[in-house]
Amino acid sequence: MQQAVPSALDKVARRSVRVGFIYNVVISVMVFMFAVASVEFWLYQQAHDQEVKDVRNALLAYRSRIELKVTQNVDLSHGLTTYISLNPDLTQDQFSRFASQLKAKSAHILNFAAARNWVISHVYPASLKRILVGTRYHDVPEQLASVRAAYASSEPVISGPVDLLQGGTALIARQSIINQNTGLPWGVLSTVLDIDSLFSASFAEGEAYPVRVVLQEKSTAEGRFTPIYGDPSILAQSPESVAVSLPSGHWRLLGIPQDGWKSLHPHPMVWGVGLIILGFWLGGLYARLNAGRSFAQSIGRMVDDSYRFRSIFKRHDAVMMLLDAKSGEILDANDSAQRFYGYDHATLTAMRISEINTQVDSTLKQSLSQARQREKNCFIFEHRLKNGESRQVEVHSSPITVGNARLLFSVIHDVSERLEVERKLMLNAKIFEQSSNRAKGC
Structure with missing residues (x-):
């Protein structure tokens, strides 16, 4: 009976050491997982930030080329606008000669169309006369809004993609024409630009960091952005965005890395170093367990001796x-x-x-x-x-x-x-x- 209490206390001490060891192991593993996950997330965030920076730099380069090429083509058409305003009664042949010179300077211009008093009166190339000449914009509701905007503005108005009367789609830059003799509106000049050639040329000079892009314009009527050119599927992949400054409207260019954003993935070196540290730590805990066992045995012996002395002393x-x-x-x-x-x-x-x-x-x-x-x-x-x-x-x-x-x-x-x-x-x-x-x- 005298040995029962010390033995029980010895078992309690041993159990306490084991429970403490298991608790420390569980906490250590949890801390290890949290630390490694934190390092992994930090590395992922660093890599993602670099990706965002690279994509943004590429988009800025693409944006500069888009703005340059669109501005160059609009400036060419501005020369034709000036020519018409100085010669309000020009013939189709005069229009074609001047327009042909401008078109020869740009591979992105498909055709020109001048509308006097809302009715198309001059076109180039002349092969489109049969299709376009005599068309009233009031009878083409999908283009009427941009024509009205051009009449009301002294700056070029760009819209697109537009379904063309002669077939196909294109980007149209429209400018109002003022009769220099009377100071009254003469009409509107429409410069039809090939979307594919214009933007493919802008993206032809690949950046050091390749990206997939989409160009969007904000619709005035609907108040939302619609794709003009590029890969619309990237819109579901949280693309990076930059605003594009074109003569009119609200435009933006969005992009992601060519192979998509990198996902969070384990780094073998991080886990290797972490496991080595964890191994040393658990080894230390095991050493403490053995020391704790020895201490528990010592406590047991002390309790046993104390109990024996107490029993002798008391009785x-x-x-x-x-x-x-x-x-x-x-x-x-x-x-x-x-x-x-x-x-x-x-x-x-x-x-x-x-x-x-x-x-x-x-x-x-x-x-x-x-x-x-x-x-x-x-x-x-x-x-x-x-x-x-x-x-x-x-x-x-x-x-x-x-x-x-x-x-x-x-x-x-x-x-x-x-x-x-x-x-x-x-x-x-x-x-x-x-x-x-x-x-x-x-």
Whole structure:
């Protein structure tokens, strides 16, 4: 039965060490996963930021070329607008000769069409006369809005892609024409630009970082951007965007890397270094586990020794006490001490030895000091019991250390009867000696 409690405490200590080890391992793995994931995300963010920067630089380069080529073609058509405004009554042949010179300077112009008073009157190439000449813009509602915008603006108006009357789609730049002789509106010049050749030429000079792009225009009527050129599928892949400055409207160029944005993926080096660090850390925890086991065993032995001492101390027939070596406070007393002095445990441990020992304080302090310094360990004292009786006791005191406390372990024997017998024997011996001396004197 005496071994049951220490064994249970030893098991508890061992279990506590194991639970602590498992807890530390789980926390360590969680911290490891969080740290590696954080590093992975940081590396991904760095790579993504670089991708965004590269895509944006490519888009800015493409935008510059688009703006340059569109502006160059619009400037060419501006020359024809000026020619018409100075010659409001020009013939078709005059129009064709001047327009042919301008078209020869650009591979992106498909044709010109001049509309006087909302009706197409001049075209180039002349092969389109049969299809276009005489067409009233009021009868072409899909183009009427841009024609009206051109009439109302002194700047070119670009729209597209536009379904052409002669077939196909194109980008149309329209400019209003003012009769220089009268100062009144003459009409509108439409310059039809080949979307594919215009923008493919802008993207032909590939950047160091290839991208997939789409050019969009914001529809005035619907208030949303619609694709003009490029790959509309990239719109679902969070593309980077830059605004494009064209003579009219709201345009933007969007792009993503040629192979799409890079996804988050593991870096073997990060995981390798992390696993090495984790291995060292877990090795340290395992070493601590072994140390903890040894400590638990030591605790178990200490508890076992303490329990055994406590059991002996409490149940021993001899009167035993633990005293504070300096103050003389009674810190503990066994069952025999309680029976001998007549006090219960609580009362006895609330007393000082001076309340039991009849010696004066100075002599008692000297005796405590001698016992504490191992100068003397056996004393004869007179102790007073609870019922008022006095007993002669022989006290054997030895200093012990518990934690940081210096204690006196005292074993007390009642020697009252022995001393009384010794006193009587000495008295009888003295009487006998005196009687012998008187007999010799006679």
